[in-house]
Amino acid sequence: MKDSKIFKKNIIIYVLLIFIFLAYLAIFYFVLKKRSICIIKAICHIPCPSCGVSRAYVSLFKGDIKASFYYHPLFWLYPVLGFICIFRNLKYINPIFKSKIFWISVLLLLLGVYIYRLIYVFPNDIFF
Numbered sequence: 001m002k003d004s005k006i007f008k009k010n011i012i013i014y015v016l017l018i019f020i021f022l023a024y025l026a027i028f029y030f031v032l033k034k035r036s037i038c039i040i041k042a043i044c045h046i047p048c049p050s051c052g053v054s055r056a057y058v059s060l061f062k063g064d065i066k067a068s069f070y071y072h073p074l075f076w077l078y079p080v081l082g083f084i085c086i087f088r089n090l091k092y093i094n095p096i097f098k099s100k101i102f103w104i105s106v107l108l109l110l111l112g113v114y115i116y117r118l119i120y121v122f123p124n125d126i127f128f
């Protein structure tokens with residue numbers, strides 16, 4: 001399939017996922033009043049690696065970029081990873097998707113930020 005056809009097909013999926021995420025953020029903000037719905041945190045009492053992403057995006061949409069990075073410094077990474085996964089069949093994205101170095105780097109970055117946040121941002125949440 002040509003790249004332009006693949007792009008058109010995948011952009012619909014990507015935009016749809018963005019709308020689903022925006023709907024989730026609206027529910028998170030207006031209905032749940034920014035209370036955590038994280039299953040891992042509810043069960044283990046420890047924040048998961050993506051705890052704070054919703055609050056980061058709510059802050060971003062309110063124009064508070066500093067708060068966004070406070071709630072989760074890698075909030076911007078998730079749509080990038082989603083883009084790479086959805087558009088993996090494109091000629092220019094495929095080498096990134098197949099790169100083990102890229103995914104190991106992403107994993108190490110997420111893990112590093114997670115450990116940093118556990119120690120310095122949520123020190124009281126580790127040992128409830």
Ligand SMILES: [Zn+2]
Binds near residue numbers: 040041050051052
């Ligand atoms: Zn979580």
